[in-house]
Amino acid sequence: MLTPFAANIELLTGSIDLPEQRVVSRTLDDVNGIFETGCHGSEVVYEVFNLDVPEINSELQTCTTRLYPGRVGDEYYMTKGHFHEVRNRSEIYLTTSGVGRLLMATSSGETVVHEMTPGTMNYIPGGWAHRSVNVGSEPLVFFAAYVGDAGHDYATIEKCGFPVRVVAGEDGPTVVANPRYVADA
Ligand code: PAN
Numbered sequence: 001m002l003t004p005f006a007a008n009i010e011l012l013t014g015s016i017d018l019p020e021q022r023v024v025s026r027t028l029d030d031v032n033g034i035f036e037t038g039c040h041g042s043e044v045v046y047e048v049f050n051l052d053v054p055e056i057n058s059e060l061q062t063c064t065t066r067l068y069p070g071r072v073g074d075e076y077y078m079t080k081g082h083f084h085e086v087r088n089r090s091e092i093y094l095t096t097s098g099v100g101r102l103l104m105a106t107s108s109g110e111t112v113v114h115e116m117t118p119g120t121m122n123y124i125p126g127g128w129a130h131r132s133v134n135v136g137s138e139p140l141v142f143f144a145a146y147v148g149d150a151g152h153d154y155a156t157i158e159k160c161g162f163p164v165r166v167v168a169g170e171d172g173p174t175v176v177a178n179p180r181y182v183a184d185a
């Protein structure tokens, strides 16, 4: 049985005050291939601060994500995006700073895009791939909690892409179809 724990999360940055966190950092090199245009370099696009618990479905994994502002071509910085390896595992996000879009898609290509602003709680049901996009000029910061044994399947998104992209249009962030998307047959 786990011992109860508490953490203090800095809402503007996503920093967590516990030493036993696992930090994942993704650079432009790491995310090359997710944008229409290639991207290279050691600039950090986003960081995830994870408080790991046993990977079982009776526990909840929690983490914060700090997604920096920036663009590759006309696309905003975004996360790699994934399905949960155990497809029916759900997740909630709570945005604490910045402005973004949450792209969600099923394996057949049904797509839902929701806004992320401070205070927004996004519910991601099982079966929906998810990717966050920072459409603002400050870091997009959000807290996430998901079923302990969910796991992450990145390969399907790497192969199929997402049905939509978010690009900087004349009137601001615009959701457009991704012609290179293929449904996961
Ligand atoms: C989030 C994401 C995090 C980074 O914690 O893992 O925002 O995105 P990628 O995992 O797509 O690189 C989550 O959805 N966890 O399940």
Ligand code: ZN
Pocket (backbone or CB within 6 Å): 082, 084, 091, 130, 146
């Ligand atoms: Zn997830």
